[in-house]
Amino acid sequence: MQDEDSEADHEPIAEAEIAGVSPTPGLDSEASRAEFRELVESAGAEIVGEIAQRRAKADPATLLGAGKVEEVAAAAASSNATVILVDHDLTPTQLRNLEDALPCRVVDRTQLILDIFARHARTREGQLQVELAQLEYMLPRLTGKGSSMSQLGGGIGTRGPGETQLETDRRRIQRKVLHLKDELESVRKVRGQQRHRREAVPVPTVALVGYTNAGKSTLFNALTHAGVLESSRMFATLDPKLRSLVLPSRRKILLSDTVGFIRNLPHTLITSFRATLEEVQKAEVLLHVQDCSSPTQEEQKAEVEKVLAELGAENKPRLEVLNKVDLLPEEERELLGPDAIAISARTGAGLDLLLRRIDAALVADPIVRRILEIPQDEGAVLAALDAGALIEAREFQEQRVRIEVSGPASLLGRYRRFWATPSSEVDPV
Structure with missing residues (x-):
């Protein structure tokens, strides 16, 4: 997203040159570079x-060191990188x-x-959340060209250098940021009302x-048949999805699909997407897929735990x-152990176990x-129990019909008048 006064440009990058530094601690060099390649390809660039x-x-x-900067400059020039x-x-x-030192734009x-x-x-x-994150990223990176960017006023009291274009841009972006925060606060309130x-x-x-x-999205589709986008590209799911799901006990839940995490997830994104990630904070149980x-499964797991801690959701019950x-090869599957919730969202293997564990x-x-x-003439009651328990x-x-039934306490509580035993004898399942 661009500022509303600037020209939007979302064309894919035709060519790119990657300059890398030492990888994140805990992630080896090749794994770090492979993940970055996936990010670049997800952005539509050709490496x-x-x-x-x-x-x-x-x-x-x-x-980078001075010599490495010269090497990158030469490589970018020879390959016509954009x-x-x-x-x-x-x-x-x-x-x-x-x-200043390289022949093309740096990202x-x-x-x-x-x-x-x-x-x-x-x-x-x-779109609001992305635009807010982009503007907050851009604000400290605005640079001016000194007095050459000054606006010269005319008339009494306005002679000489006035407010620089840089200062004008900063003030305009700050106003836009405040406006976006107000809009997102309105979204947050609507979400809160819907949640209530x-x-x-x-x-x-x-x-x-x-x-x-x-x-996650493949699993979401497998459980709810929602038909949301499944893609191997990173961050294919950005907007949250919420669908109902019936568990083996006939209890209904709402399943929420959220944006994926990644190492070094920009703090501006966590802040901007807090309204979306409230579904994580309010959920009764988290499924850590x-x-x-x-x-790099263990490193990825650690990064997710880090983001959950930043959201204040580190103590949520989770599976x-x-x-x-x-x-996985057969021998590695056996090492997972009998208590592991091992599934394949693509093939459907293990989904019954997952639903029981939820x-x-x-x-x-x-x-x-x-x-x-x-x-027997209370057909509506019998139908409701058949459907929900x-x-x-x-x-x-x-x-009369005498039935023994297992179901949500809220459902059975509606038909207290038909209970054959006192409420003190309710048996949890």
Whole structure:
């Protein structure tokens, strides 16, 4: 997203040159570079070359050493690259110095992720959140050209250099940021009202969280048949999805699909997308979906835990779901253990186990077992129990039906008048 007064330009980058530095601690060099390649391809760029540098300490002026900057400049010129992508966050000074020293535009990791988010935002809320994050990223990186950018006033009291264009741009962006925050606050309030209405009827929410491209959307589709976009590209899901799901106990829940996390997820994105990520904060149970076939599974798991802590959701009850088990060799599957929730969202393997484990993890509106005696002419009551609970046994007695039923406490509580045993004898399931 661009500022409303600037010209929007979302054309794919035709060619790119990657300059890399030492990878994130915990992630080996090749894994780090492979992940960055996926980001670049998700942005629609064609990679024409890669250069990496390992340094004990980043250069405060240019991030890279002086010799490496010259090497990148020569490689970019010889390959006719149109943009240089850096797998690191650049300070405003580093960005300015690199763009002065290199023959084309420089984009750091955060700006690249923001560009991918801008491509995938479909709802008005998603677009607002991306635009806010982009403006907050841009604000400290505005640079002026001294007095050459000054606006000269005319008339009494306005002679000499006036407010610089840089200051004007900053003030305009700050006003836009405040406006976007107001709009997102309105969205947050609407979400809150919708949530309060949902909470009036006890339907718990279960949220999918996980590293980007772990298979959350594929799992969401497999469970709800929602038909949302499934893609191997990073951040294919940006706008949140919420669908109802019936568990084996006949209890209904709302399943939420959320944006994927990634290492070094820009703080501006976490802040801007807080309205969307409220579904994670309010969920009763989190399903942490992991790609168990990935060689960096443990590092990815740690990054998700880090973001959950920043959201204040680190103590939420959660189930660890090991997805893509179909990609593991048989001997590695056996090492997962009998208690692991090993599934394949693509093939459907293990989904029945997952639903049972979700059922067992929910605390709100618990499943109880009751015996009811219902007149046979109460057809609507019998139909409601058939639809929303499990009938364990049924016995016809003259004009009444005696049934033993397991179901949500809220549902059985509606028909208290038909209970055959006192409320103190309610049996939890």
